[in-house]
Amino acid sequence: MIMPGTQPTLKVLVFGASLRSDSLNVRLARLASRVAELAGATVDFASMEEFDVPSYDGDEEKAQDFPKGAEELRRRLIENDAFIISSPEYNASMPGLLKNVVDWTSRFRPQPFDGKHGLLMSASPSMVGGNRGLWSLRVPFEHLGARIYPDMFSLAQAHKALVGERITDAALQARFETNIQAFLSLAEAAKHYACMKRAWVEFLGEPPSSEADRVDPVPV
Numbered sequence: 001m002i003m004p005g006t007q008p009t010l011k012v013l014v015f016g017a018s019l020r021s022d023s024l025n026v027r028l029a030r031l032a033s034r035v036a037e038l039a040g041a042t043v044d045f046a047s048m049e050e051f052d053v054p055s056y057d058g059d060e061e062k063a064q065d066f067p068k069g070a071e072e073l074r075r076r077l078i079e080n081d082a083f084i085i086s087s088p089e090y091n092a093s094m095p096g097l098l099k100n101v102v103d104w105t106s107r108f109r110p111q112p113f114d115g116k117h118g119l120l121m122s123a124s125p126s127m128v129g130g131n132r133g134l135w136s137l138r139v140p141f142e143h144l145g146a147r148i149y150p151d152m153f154s155l156a157q158a159h160k161a162l163v164g165e166r167i168t169d170a171a172l173q174a175r176f177e178t179n180i181q182a183f184l185s186l187a188e189a190a191k192h193y194a195c196m197k198r199a200w201v202e203f204l205g206e207p208p209s210s211e212a213d214r215v216d217p218v219p220v
């Protein structure tokens with residue numbers, strides 16, 4: 001648990017990766033925001049509309065024509081210490097709209113996901129709560145150097161489990177809160193653990209070459 005008042009507050013970007021009104025994932029993200037605030041974090045709540053982008057196009061990137069949604073996600077990642085995303089599962093994987101904006105945003109240098117601590121959660125009407133989607137979502141984030149928290153909360157039968165922005169089962173709500181608090185504690189500790197800082201090298205075992213390397217220096 002972060003101790004409010006004893007140190008600078010951890011800043012956390014939180015959003016649900018769905019454009020749908022009455023999205024279960026947006027509702028879960030709002031609940032996560034409240035828990036994070038109670039734990040002493042400063043929450044920057046975003047909506048997926050703010051990160052809306054056209055399909056990735058390498059020609060536009062070459063022309064330095066980055067879409068506003070990707071600029072916005074980059075800005076919010078830089079401004080915050082950590083992120084929490086509640087993402088739907090589509091066809092046993094992550095939603096295309098989220099992967100697309102991650103792809104765009106990953107093209108900025110310095111690469112803004114590197115070193116950020118992330119917590120993934122999902123909500124779905126299904127019995128597995130969208131958990132398969134989170135396993136697929138871990139991959140690009142970890143590839144990009146984000147520190148994705150091992151425990152991922154997937155709310156099964158979310159259309160029944162969530163009433164408004166509340167988990168009705170008290171034991172489940174307690175687990176949800178503990179997971180967020182544990183994540184925030186780790187992110188807070190890591191923020192002050194300078195030894196963890198290192199350069200991001202996309203392919204560590206590749207023979208170094210100035211043309212092909214995608215390397216970000218150690219942040220200062």
Ligand SMILES: Cc1cc2nc3c(=O)[nH]c(=O)nc-3n(C[C@H](O)[C@H](O)[C@H](O)COP(=O)(O)O)c2cc1C
Nearest residue numbers: 018020023024025088089090091092124125126130
């Ligand atoms: C294209 C598509 C694929 C889906 N595939 C899955 C799936 O694989 N597993 C699952 O649990 N739910 C799946 N669903 C149902 C979503 O979990 C459900 O629509 C959920 O409410 C979406 O999240 P939201 O409420 O935050 O928008 C799918 C929905 C769509 C539109």
